[in-house]
Amino acid sequence: MHTECEKEILKLIKPKNQEKEEIWKIAGELKASVDKSGIAHGMVVGSVARDTWVSGDRDLDIFMLFDPSLSREELEEKGMRLAREIGLSNNGEIVEKYAEHPYINAHIKGFDIDLVPCYAVLSASEIQSAVDRTPFHTRYIKEKIGDHTDDVLLLKQFSKACGVYGSDQMTEGFAGYLCEIFIIYYGSFSDFIDAAAKWHPGIVIDLEKHQAKEFDDPLVVIDPVDPRRNVAASLSATRMYEFSEFARGYLLQPSCDFFIRKNTTKISEMEFFKKIKERGTSFYSIVFDTPGVIPDIIVPQLRKSVNSVTSLLERNGFSVNRADSFMGEKNCILLFELLTDKLPDIEKRAGPLVWDRNNSEKFVSKHMGKTYSGPYISENRYYVEINRKYPTVLDLLNSDDFKESGLGKHVKKSVFSNVSILKNSECWSGEFSGFLYDFIEKRSPLSDLLLEDNKKII
Amino acid sequence: MHTECEKEILKLIKPKNQEKEEIWKIAGELKASVDKSGIAHGMVVGSVARDTWVSGDRDLDIFMLFDPSLSREELEEKGMRLAREIGLSNNGEIVEKYAEHPYINAHIKGFDIDLVPCYAVLSASEIQSAVDRTPFHTRYIKEKIGDHTDDVLLLKQFSKACGVYGSDQMTEGFAGYLCEIFIIYYGSFSDFIDAAAKWHPGIVIDLEKHQAKEFDDPLVVIDPVDPRRNVAASLSATRMYEFSEFARGYLLQPSCDFFIRKNTTKISEMEFFKKIKERGTSFYSIVFDTPGVIPDIIVPQLRKSVNSVTSLLERNGFSVNRADSFMGEKNCILLFELLTDKLPDIEKRAGPLVWDRNNSEKFVSKHMGKTYSGPYISENRYYVEINRKYPTVLDLLNSDDFKESGLGKHVKKSVFSNVSILKNSECWSGEFSGFLYDFIEKRSPLSDLLLEDNKKII
Numbered sequence: 001m002h003t004e005c006e007k008e009i010l011k012l013i014k015p016k017n018q019e020k021e022e023i024w025k026i027a028g029e030l031k032a033s034v035d036k037s038g039i040a041h042g043m044v045v046g047s048v049a050r051d052t053w054v055s056g057d058r059d060l061d062i063f064m065l066f067d068p069s070l071s072r073e074e075l076e077e078k079g080m081r082l083a084r085e086i087g088l089s090n091n092g093e094i095v096e097k098y099a100e101h102p103y104i105n106a107h108i109k110g111f112d113i114d115l116v117p118c119y120a121v122l123s124a125s126e127i128q129s130a131v132d133r134t135p136f137h138t139r140y141i142k143e144k145i146g147d148h149t150d151d152v153l154l155l156k157q158f159s160k161a162c163g164v165y166g167s168d169q170m171t172e173g174f175a176g177y178l179c180e181i182f183i184i185y186y187g188s189f190s191d192f193i194d195a196a197a198k199w200h201p202g203i204v205i206d207l208e209k210h211q212a213k214e215f216d217d218p219l220v221v222i223d224p225v226d227p228r229r230n231v232a233a234s235l236s237a238t239r240m241y242e243f244s245e246f247a248r249g250y251l252l253q254p255s256c257d258f259f260i261r262k263n264t265t266k267i268s269e270m271e272f273f274k275k276i277k278e279r280g281t282s283f284y285s286i287v288f289d290t291p292g293v294i295p296d297i298i299v300p301q302l303r304k305s306v307n308s309v310t311s312l313l314e315r316n317g318f319s320v321n322r323a324d325s326f327m328g329e330k331n332c333i334l335l336f337e338l339l340t341d342k343l344p345d346i347e348k349r350a351g352p353l354v355w356d357r358n359n360s361e362k363f364v365s366k367h368m369g370k371t372y373s374g375p376y377i378s379e380n381r382y383y384v385e386i387n388r389k390y391p392t393v394l395d396l397l398n399s400d401d402f403k404e405s406g407l408g409k410h411v412k413k414s415v416f417s418n419v420s421i422l423k424n425s426e427c428w429s430g431e432f433s434g435f436l437y438d439f440i441e442k443r444s445p446l447s448d449l450l451l452e453d454n455k456k457i458i
Numbered sequence: 459m460h461t462e463c464e465k466e467i468l469k470l471i472k473p474k475n476q477e478k479e480e481i482w483k484i485a486g487e488l489k490a491s492v493d494k495s496g497i498a499h500g501m502v503v504g505s506v507a508r509d510t511w512v513s514g515d516r517d518l519d520i521f522m523l524f525d526p527s528l529s530r531e532e533l534e535e536k537g538m539r540l541a542r543e544i545g546l547s548n549n550g551e552i553v554e555k556y557a558e559h560p561y562i563n564a565h566i567k568g569f570d571i572d573l574v575p576c577y578a579v580l581s582a583s584e585i586q587s588a589v590d591r592t593p594f595h596t597r598y599i600k601e602k603i604g605d606h607t608d609d610v611l612l613l614k615q616f617s618k619a620c621g622v623y624g625s626d627q628m629t630e631g632f633a634g635y636l637c638e639i640f641i642i643y644y645g646s647f648s649d650f651i652d653a654a655a656k657w658h659p660g661i662v663i664d665l666e667k668h669q670a671k672e673f674d675d676p677l678v679v680i681d682p683v684d685p686r687r688n689v690a691a692s693l694s695a696t697r698m699y700e701f702s703e704f705a706r707g708y709l710l711q712p713s714c715d716f717f718i719r720k721n722t723t724k725i726s727e728m729e730f731f732k733k734i735k736e737r738g739t740s741f742y743s744i745v746f747d748t749p750g751v752i753p754d755i756i757v758p759q760l761r762k763s764v765n766s767v768t769s770l771l772e773r774n775g776f777s778v779n780r781a782d783s784f785m786g787e788k789n790c791i792l793l794f795e796l797l798t799d800k801l802p803d804i805e806k807r808a809g810p811l812v813w814d815r816n817n818s819e820k821f822v823s824k825h826m827g828k829t830y831s832g833p834y835i836s837e838n839r840y841y842v843e844i845n846r847k848y849p850t851v852l853d854l855l856n857s858d859d860f861k862e863s864g865l866g867k868h869v870k871k872s873v874f875s876n877v878s879i880l881k882n883s884e885c886w887s888g889e890f891s892g893f894l895y896d897f898i899e900k901r902s903p904l905s906d907l908l909l910e911d912n913k914k915i916i
Contacts, residue, residue: 200813201838218838237837241812245835248815279830279843280802317797319775321806321843322831339775340798344738348779354699355658357706369909372737373780373900377703379695380659380676385737385779385900442831442843451827 001188002150005256010150013157013259015055023048023060026109030062033086039078040064041120045138047176050145052152060113063135065120068128076102079117086115100130124225136225141180144224151189155179157259158189162246162445164239169299170327172236173243181207181221181231197251199244242444249446257449266433267440273425275440281321282341284393285427286334287420290327291410298327301408306334308406309397316390317343322442326435332411333432335439341393346372351382397421459646460608463714468608471615471717473513481506481518484569488520491544497536498522499578503596505634508603510610518571521593523578526586534560537575544573558588582683594683599638602682609647613637615717616647620704620903622697627757628785630694631701639665639679639689655709657702700902707904715907724891725898731883733898739779740799742851743885744792745878748785749868756785759866764792766864767855774848775801780900784893790869791890793897799851804830809840855879 002010015023027044034042046061047053064082066075080096083104087094092106092113103116118131127133145152159165159174167175174182185205186192204211204220211220212227218237223229250258267275276283286309291298302325310323319339326333351367352359354377364375367384374384390396398421407415428436443451460468473481485502492500504519505511522540524533538554541562545552550564550571561574576589585591603610614637617623622631632640643663644650662669662678669678670685676695681687690698708716725733734741744767749756760783768781777797784791809825810817812835822833825842832842848854856879865873886894901909 198813198815238835241835241838244812245818279804281804317777319777319798321802321804339802339804340777344779344797346737346739346779346797354702355656357656360703364905368905373898375902375905376900377696377699377902380699382902440831442834444833444835444840447822447826447833 002154002190003254005254005259006154006189009157009256009259010153013054013056013153014150015053019055023053023111026111026113027060027062030060030086030090030113030115033089034062034064034082037082040066040082040117043135043138045134049138050141050152050180051149052141052145052156052176052180054153054156058111060111061134062113062115063131064115064117065135066117068119068121068126070119072128075117075119080104083115083117087113103131127226133223133226137177140224141177141184144184145180148183148188151183151192152180154189154259155183155192158193158246158250159243161257161259161261161449162243163262164243164246164445167234169234169296171239172234173239174235175231178221178231178235181205181224193247193250196244196247199240242446245444245446246449249449262445262448262452264434265437265441266430267428267437268433269425269428272428272433272436272440276424279337282338282393283424283427284336284338284341284397285420285422286397286415287331287422287427287429288411288414289418290330290332291414293410295327298332298408298410299325301411302327302332302334305407305411306336309334309336309402312402312405313338313393313396316396317347317388318393318396322439324435324439326432328431328435331429331431332414333427333435335427335436336393337439338393343388343391345388345391346385347388348383348385351375351384353380354382355380394421394423459648460612461712463712463717464612464647467615467714467717468611471512471514471611472608473511477513481511481569484567484571485518485520488518488544488548488571488573491547492520492522492540495540498524498540498575501593501596503592507596508599508610508638509607510599510603510614510634510638512611512614516569518569519592520571520573521589522573522575523593524575526577526579526584528577530586533575533577538562541573541575545571561589585684591681591684595635598682599635599642602642603638606641606646609641609650610638612647612717613641613650616651616704616708617701619715619717619719619907620701621720622701622704622903625692627692627754629697630692631697632693633689636679636689636693639663639682651705651708654702654705657698700904703902703904704907707907720903720906720910722892723895723899724888725886725895726891727883727886730886730891730894730898734882737795740796740851741882741885742794742796742799742855743878743880744855744873745789745880745885745887746869746872747876748788748790749872751868753785756790756866756868757783759869760785760790760792763865763869764794767792767794767860770860770863771796771851771854774854775805775846776851776854780897782893782897784890786889786893789887789889790872791885791893793885793894794851795897796851801846801849803846803849804843805846806841806843809833809842811838812840813838852879852881 027048031042031044034040043063043065045063048060064079066079080102084094087104087106090108092108094104094106097103097105103114106113106115116131119128121127121132124133124136156165156179164173166173182192185207186195206222208224210227211222215230217230217233218240219232219235220230221232223231306323306325310320313320318341321337321339323336351363354360360382363382367375372385375382396402485506489500489502492498501521501523503521506518522537524537538560542552545562545564548566550566552562552564555561555563561572564571564573574589577586579585579590582591582594614623617632624631625633640650643665644653664680665682668685669680673688675688675691676698677690677693678688679690681689764781764783768778771778776799779795779797781794809821812818818840821840825833830843833840854860861873
């Protein structure tokens with residue numbers, strides 16, 4: 001059923017018995033500690049519970065199911081106290097975290113373990129928050145996955161190689177749960193690849209045939225345990241169609257390469273300088289301290305900021321070829337590649353409609369005798385041609401109009417405290433050298449695979 | 459009722475008795491010649507018949523009204539023969555012309571006379587072509603104008619000073635007949651000026667309250683003799699609102715200057731060169747022989763061509779500040795002022811939608827390995843960044859894409875036979891020096907009046 005190459009990949013990515021025993025030992029101990037507390041029931045969830053984790057993953061999710069009659073405050077207080085106790089009693093290095101609700105992240109014996117309090121509701125329709133849904137996902141997948149865990153592993157590895165694995169804001173790709181649903185729905189890895197190769201807008205996957213809400217996301221996959229939820233909500237159109245193209249490539253030329261992640265390539269400062277010259281464009285970057293907030297909050301703000309600044313540039317007559325953003329450990333960058341970065345001294349400005357007599361008189365008397373051309377009337381409106389407000393991109397990016405252009409909340413705060421506006425090779429830094437390489441060489445994962453020879457397997 | 463200044467202007471523009479006698483003598487003779495033929499009835503039409511012509515005008519319209527039972531061919535044959543005979547028997551220098559139908563233009567004793575055959579229909583509802591309507595216009599105005607001929611004269615002179623007099627394609631302004639209707643509707647020159655100062659979209663003037671058709675022209679003036687015709691159809695929004703502004707200016711500061719036509723100012727080659735440097739923009743012109751066709755055919759084609767070429771430039775990434783055209787005696791010019799005339803070597807090109815599998819494969823294999831960036835996927839579409847087709851405006855204007863960009867019929871023919879693509883000060887020539895001055899200094903007639911001191915009266 002699997003090709004030779006898929007079998008070889010499975011050998012690499014399927015956890016060995018020793019690895020399984022190790023992870024289940026600690027999982028069992030932690031679950032027992034929860035049960036022993038007498039106030040909550042422990043449950044191993046996530047890919048470990050479903051037997052769909054890729055060898056080498058050291059992530060473990062232990063849920064602590066509390067009585068639903070507890071108040072939200074009681075749940076948080078008791079849950080967090082228990083999680084902390086369990087973490088500390090295992091000599092764990094613990095950190096309090098917050099998604100929709102607080103939980104404890106503990107590093108114990110080399111594993112990255114989340115201890116998450118939730119309500120033990122009886123049916124998925126009674127869930128009070130997203131975390132309550134997780135146990136239902138685990139039960140559903142364990143019941144349905146049958147002997148298709150190998151297909152899930154192949155799909156996860158294939159998705160990683162395509163750069164589409166992960167439902168976080170940075171990746172905008174597939175959650176592990178989504179991969180499992182794909183395999184259950186299509187029956188096997190190869191049937192799913194056939195289907196994905198034909199993706200187009202309007203596809204709805206509804207395993208339980210119980211859809212109860214419309215979505216206009218690129219792909220709609222109704223959650224088998226929640227008829228009003230799209231499991232693929234965080235998948236972007238770009239990632240979806242990149243995956244579709246990658247699947248087509250695999251069908252045409254099946255090879256192990258489709259399971260091997262590309263190495264990160266970094267561009268040198270000199271090479272970056274050379275590429276800018278070749279392209280003939282101008283690069284501008286806005287660099288500021290990475291705000292101390294989780295990436296899932298910052299990344300959408302970076303995207304919003306890039307869009308706002310792109311609009312600002314275009315509104316001021318500067319033509320943007322492409323723009324992107326990147327969140328580094330220390331610094332964030334908004335990067336803009338411009339076709340034009342300098343404009344003539346003259347700028348056409350629209351005035352009021354001619355029949356707006358009051359404003360017309362103000363406009364005309366303000367500008368009369370102080371223009372290159374005008375005031376003149378075209379169709380029904382006044383125009384003047386006067387000195388350009390921002391003749392260069394640097395003028396604009398150093399202005400208040402930039403700072404008020406609609407940056408995200410944390411981005412704005414960071415920009416106000418400390419920002420660098422950089423041009424061309426100044427945009428280069430070691431921290432951004434991988435991002436800059438990808439920006440310049442920008443190719444779909446398949447094009448990249450066909451052109452490059454630089455891969456690594458995990 | 460008229461101000462002192464209006465009275466002074468009237469003294470200048472109202473035909474003297476001697477001038478009236480002279481024009482009526484020849485008009486009477488020509489009408490008599492038509493009557494004498496026995497096959498048509500002569501009629502003096504136009505502003506002479508209505509006593510609304512401005513002193514110095516040497517235009518005279520004699521219509522020859524034939525039996526409506528004649529066929530179109532018979533009308534044309536008999537009408538043209540009679541017109542030719544009358545013209546020649548008066549020692550006229552005659553030219554056959556063609557508007558909707560053929561007519562004779564004759565120069566007799568210093569007058570520019572049109573001899574126009576038409577049908578003597580009994581009511582305006584039976585007209586067979588636009589010329590048949592003219593006698594009805596003359597009868598209507600003669601009946602209604604009463605003692606307001608002076609107001610019509612003032613309005614015509616005021617409109618000339620504003621550059622809005624003439625319903626030809628170049629002017630896009632008021633016909634004489636439209637001026638007469640304005641005065642009949644509003645009662646006097648000053649009441650009309652009050653109204654025009656308040657013009658806004660949606661105004662409908664319907665003297666006979668018989669509108670039978672909707673129009674989306676800037677101003678709608680229902681023809682009193684034809685409920686389905688807009689007398690202001692040829693008025694552009696620009697001219698309409700320029701006039702409105704001019705009227706406001708007159709109300710604020712009434713003076714004789716509002717009746718005095720601006721002299722044509724020509725820009726010198728050196729001054730033009732200096733202005734281009736000041737503006738920091740680039741000028742490009744397309745110059746070709748003026749086709750041997752009447753202006754009312756060529757002018758709209760020049761406008762269409764300017765719009766087509768502007769779109770072509772913008773589509774190719776070149777930003778146009780302003781563009782215009784001019785028809786000279788010998789040459790026509792399409793003029794473009796550009797904010798950017800040179801672009802980087804790189805050009806982003808959109809490819810097929812990703813789910814269009816056939817075209818996607820063609821696109822990818824065509825471009826793979828031969829791009830600056832890409833093929834990449836953004837949202838649902840392929841893109842590549844490759845060598846720009848036209849890195850400069852000159853590259854584009856010297857290409858076949860320019861020649862096939864949607865030039866008007868006669869313009870295209872002339873461009874294919876002989877065209878010059880010129881840049882910056884090369885665009886200057888004596889023939890275009892007035893047009894170039896107006897393009898650079900571009901101001902509304904009122905702004906011009908307030909800033910300039912260079913006028914002439916006719």
